[in-house]
Amino acid sequence: MNNLIAKDRKYLWHPFTQMKDYKAYPPILIERAQGMKLFDTKGNFYYDTISSWWCNIHGHNHPKIKAAIKKQLDLVEHVLFAGFTHSPAIFLAQELLSVTPGNLSKVFFSDNGSTSVEVALKMSLQYWRNRGKKNKQKFVSLDYAYHGDTVGAMSVSGKSLFNEPFSPLLFDTHKVASPYCYRCPVGKNYPACKVECIKFLERVLQKKHAEICALILEPLVLAAGGMIIYPVEYLKKAAALCTQYNIHLILDEVATGFGRTGKMFACEHASITPDFMCLSKGISAGYLPLGATLTTEKIYNAFYADYTAKKTFYHGHTYTANPLACAAALASLNIFKEEETLKKIQPCITLLRKDLQRFRALNTVGNVRSLGLIGALELVKNKDTKDAFSFSQRIGMKVYKAGLKEHIVLRPLGNVIYFFLPLCIREKELKAILDKAFKIISKIS
Numbered sequence: 001m002n003n004l005i006a007k008d009r010k011y012l013w014h015p016f017t018q019m020k021d022y023k024a025y026p027p028i029l030i031e032r033a034q035g036m037k038l039f040d041t042k043g044n045f046y047y048d049t050i051s052s053w054w055c056n057i058h059g060h061n062h063p064k065i066k067a068a069i070k071k072q073l074d075l076v077e078h079v080l081f082a083g084f085t086h087s088p089a090i091f092l093a094q095e096l097l098s099v100t101p102g103n104l105s106k107v108f109f110s111d112n113g114s115t116s117v118e119v120a121l122k123m124s125l126q127y128w129r130n131r132g133k134k135n136k137q138k139f140v141s142l143d144y145a146y147h148g149d150t151v152g153a154m155s156v157s158g159k160s161l162f163n164e165p166f167s168p169l170l171f172d173t174h175k176v177a178s179p180y181c182y183r184c185p186v187g188k189n190y191p192a193c194k195v196e197c198i199k200f201l202e203r204v205l206q207k208k209h210a211e212i213c214a215l216i217l218e219p220l221v222l223a224a225g226g227m228i229i230y231p232v233e234y235l236k237k238a239a240a241l242c243t244q245y246n247i248h249l250i251l252d253e254v255a256t257g258f259g260r261t262g263k264m265f266a267c268e269h270a271s272i273t274p275d276f277m278c279l280s281k282g283i284s285a286g287y288l289p290l291g292a293t294l295t296t297e298k299i300y301n302a303f304y305a306d307y308t309a310k311k312t313f314y315h316g317h318t319y320t321a322n323p324l325a326c327a328a329a330l331a332s333l334n335i336f337k338e339e340e341t342l343k344k345i346q347p348c349i350t351l352l353r354k355d356l357q358r359f360r361a362l363n364t365v366g367n368v369r370s371l372g373l374i375g376a377l378e379l380v381k382n383k384d385t386k387d388a389f390s391f392s393q394r395i396g397m398k399v400y401k402a403g404l405k406e407h408i409v410l411r412p413l414g415n416v417i418y419f420f421l422p423l424c425i426r427e428k429e430l431k432a433i434l435d436k437a438f439k440i441i442s443k444i445s
């Protein structure tokens with residue numbers, strides 16, 4: 001094992017990782033996984049409480065998903081998706097359109113979350129150009145938003161440590177204050193505030209709608225921004241403003257899609273429908289890379305023209321609609337139906353919401369929030385002032401290290417410790433995870 005870790009250090013450069021930290025935080029060498037447990041080469045297990053970067057849905061090593069991939073592998077592993085097509089992509093598109101809300105009617109595949117966002121941004125911009133509205137060139141997005149690491153996706157993300165070094169590359173967007181209730185931008189409390197913070201968005205749209213293509217939002221959960229869970233009313237009002245000012249609504253369901261919030265898609269909590277929906281991560285249940293951008297007939301029709309009209313959408317990726325990934329995604333959607341996954345997770349959702357309340361008593365826990373199988377604890381230095389721990393204190397990493405000793409992955413987002421649980425979780429496992437987390441955070445408190 002030490003030999004492999006030495007080779008890892010010699011040859012690899014890991015994402016979002018300061019490689020100088022290697023000694024303090026060496027990577028864990030995972031050999032196999034089952035359900036929601038990861039096993040290392042020494043036989044230790046770790047509860048995968050963040051679903052392997054928010055993508056695992058039905059658990060690791062699921063026999064039905066494995067069988068679907070193997071079956072497809074015997075037919076065709078990959079084929080270019082321009083001028084060719086295949087049944088896994090066709091059936092998957094049909095299924096996706098049947099489980100997503102509203103009048104979404106076309107699926108454009110890609111291969112990850114960032115690309116699904118890039119596609120939506122580019123389609124929205126080109127839609128307005130194809131319709132002769134070349135002045136519509138800007139996007140609106142939220143502070144604390146995260147839409148990926150490609151240049152367009154970074155541009156519409158909130159300003160952060162992650163994208164600051166690349167600021168010279170980013171295009172200009174309208175950023176508005178987020179509905180971050182714990183640190184309310186208007187200094188009020190929900191629900192008495194009546195989501196007054198919507199005024200920041202309203203003002204931008206009122207003044208600038210003629211130059212705006214779209215608003216892009218992560219529905220209900222600003223995930224990488226710190227699992228900031230915001231009120232359904234905000235999402236409803238934001239959608240209504242998009243209609244009022246004739247701009248597109250892009251919902252980035254890359255993290256929230258496929259049941260994580262308790263409904264198949266987070267936008268269903270608000271009964272709203274977007275012009276574009278971005279999907280990835282859970283789409284293939286975490287087995288193979290896949291992205292999809294869903295849109296409406298109205299948008300599709302703005303591109304549908306004679307070749308010489310130059311209205312074609314010129315965008316694509318080599319691994320677009322990879323047949324193995326589509327087969328995994330189809331198997332995952334079948335499991336949702338056959339195993340009534342969304343019904344089965346309800347007791348765990350209730351347990352998570354209720355049991356997280358005991359963390360409020362801990363003197364470092366400033367805020368507790370949850371939605372579906374997502375839960376977050378915002379750690380603060382001072383609960384009265386809400387003063388944050390400093391960057392150099394690395395409180396989140398301390399919790400993470402302590403978690404690994406207790407066989408639980410508590411990967412932090414800055415000062416936020418969170419759970420992003422797979423839908424295969426059972427109550428017994430959830431209880432064990434929450435007890436372990438409570439013990440660890442109590443000690444650190």
Ligand SMILES: Cc1ncc(COP(=O)(O)O)c(C=O)c1O
Nearest residue numbers: 112113114146147148223254255
């Ligand atoms: C909401 C959201 N959008 C987009 C992305 C980017 O996805 P990917 O990492 O697959 O590019 C992420 C990744 O965490 C995300 O949470």
